[in-house]
Amino acid sequence: MKELSTIAQAVQASTTMAIDAMFKQMKADGVDVIGFGAGEPDFDTPDEIKAAGIAAIEQNVTRYTPAAGTVELRKAVCERMQADCGLSYKPNQVVATSGAKHAVYLALRALVNPGDEVILPAPYWVSYYELIKMVGGVPVVVTATEAEHFKLTPEKLSAAITPKTKCLILNNPSNPTGMMYGEEELCGIADVVVKNDLYVISDEIYYGLVYDGKPFVSFASLSSEVWERTILINGVSKSYAMTGWRIGYACANDQVAKVMANYVSHSTGSASAISQKASVTALTAPQEKIEEMRQAFEARRNYIVERMNAIPGVSCIRPEGAFYVMMNLEQLIGKTIHGVTITNDDVFADAFLKHGLVAVVPGSGFGAPNFVRWSYATSLDNIKEGLNRLEKFLAD
Numbered sequence: 231m232k233e234l235s236t237i238a239q240a241v242q243a244s245t246t247m248a249i250d251a252m253f254k255q256m257k258a259d260g261v262d263v264i265g266f267g268a269g270e271p272d273f274d275t276p277d278e279i280k281a282a283g284i285a286a287i288e289q290n291v292t293r294y295t296p297a298a299g300t301v302e303l304r305k306a307v308c309e310r311m312q313a314d315c316g317l318s319y320k321p322n323q324v325v326a327t328s329g330a331k332h333a334v335y336l337a338l339r340a341l342v343n344p345g346d347e348v349i350l351p352a353p354y355w356v357s358y359y360e361l362i363k364m365v366g367g368v369p370v371v372v373t374a375t376e377a378e379h380f381k382l383t384p385e386k387l388s389a390a391i392t393p394k395t396k397c398l399i400l401n402n403p404s405n406p407t408g409m410m411y412g413e414e415e416l417c418g419i420a421d422v423v424v425k426n427d428l429y430v431i432s433d434e435i436y437y438g439l440v441y442d443g444k445p446f447v448s449f450a451s452l453s454s455e456v457w458e459r460t461i462l463i464n465g466v467s468k469s470y471a472m473t474g475w476r477i478g479y480a481c482a483n484d485q486v487a488k489v490m491a492n493y494v495s496h497s498t499g500s501a502s503a504i505s506q507k508a509s510v511t512a513l514t515a516p517q518e519k520i521e522e523m524r525q526a527f528e529a530r531r532n533y534i535v536e537r538m539n540a541i542p543g544v545s546c547i548r549p550e551g552a553f554y555v556m557m558n559l560e561q562l563i564g565k566t567i568h569g570v571t572i573t574n575d576d577v578f579a580d581a582f583l584k585h586g587l588v589a590v591v592p593g594s595g596f597g598a599p600n601f602v603r604w605s606y607a608t609s610l611d612n613i614k615e616g617l618n619r620l621e622k623f624l625a626d
């Protein structure tokens with residue numbers, strides 16, 4: 231038989247899935263394991279949003295919608311972005327997609343020719359790396375260290391730019407680090423972007439989960455020149471506990487939005503009509519429930535950071551958003567725990583799952599060796615028990 235596509239064969243399975251598969255198998259076998267791998271809120275979708283989905287089915291809102299989404303949803307996105315981020319978009323500049331992940335893919339499709347370079351700050355969300363390759367682009371990874379709070383600096387960005395650079399992917403707040411760029415940091419990056427005429431795919435899916443009362447600043451809001459070059463990615467998955475509804479969106483200038491809408495029309499077609507209706511309610515209803523969830527995440531963040539930093543051998547910096555924390559393992563490298571010599575984060579995660587009965591995600595898949603990611607999208611009781619187990623695992 232003839233070979234499969236070279237581009238398709240180069241796509242790697244998600245590394246976050248491997249440990250998850252082992253965790254699920256252990257759970258199915260009745261082992262008392264606790265998982266910190268989840269990339270989704272543990273809360274249920276709020277009732278009024280669920281009711282809107284049920285009503286949509288009952289009212290036969292069950293047909294195709296325009297490829298880029300209903301005007302009602304795109305208007306709701308414009309209003310929410312205006313209210314929360316001070317951004318001005320028209321409905322024709324919004325493209326609703328089947329999840330934010332697909333919006334990132336379409337944005338890359340709209341911008342990248344084969345061989346174009348895409349700057350990807352590490353630690354990065356695993357899918358970005360593969361998505362860049364899937365469109366024939368070349369990922370140019372620029373590592374931001376823990377000492378730099380895992381944030382790209384304008385200097386490092388400038389140094390990575392070549393004549394082939396087409397765009398930069400920014401994720402703010404970040405998965406996997408939980409760090410958030412403030413206005414000044416974003417302005418520094420924006421200066422380099424505008425000077426070098428780059429596009430920016432700004433994935434702000436965690437913008438609703440920000441702590442310590444810090445203001446969230448949307449990249450596109452910095453200036454009209456920045457707005458013109460930014461493809462904003464967002465969605466209802468994380469802020470509204472709606473991961474399974476599969477609604478994301480992109481906001482961009484007319485030209486980019488049109489190209490992305492054309493791609494939607496020939497690939498997935500419109501996102502689910504029912505989910506679009508539910509998402510209108512999510513975006514337009516009073517946002518108190520969202521605030522309750524945000525506060526719960528903040529309390530968990532406070533607990534996990536304090537406990538982790540009190541355990542000898544590991545440490546973490548304080549995340550400012552999302553629901554992840556990166557645990558630094560450098561002090562454990564070369565040590566033997568439960569008969570296993572910890573040579574890297576993969577070995578640690580494997581040993582911690584088998585002997586400590588806790589699932590965390592190795593950092594290497596995020597471009598962050600010697601770190602593991604804990605997601606605190608789980609109950610405070612689980613978090614307490616997980617850290618008790620970490621303490622015990624390291625003490626043995």
Ligand SMILES: Cc1ncc(COP(=O)(O)O)c(C=O)c1O
Nearest residue numbers: 269329330331355405465467478
């Ligand atoms: C940074 C980032 N962007 C996008 C997504 C995908 O969101 P969705 O479930 O809406 O496709 C995720 C999910 O983990 C994410 O962490």
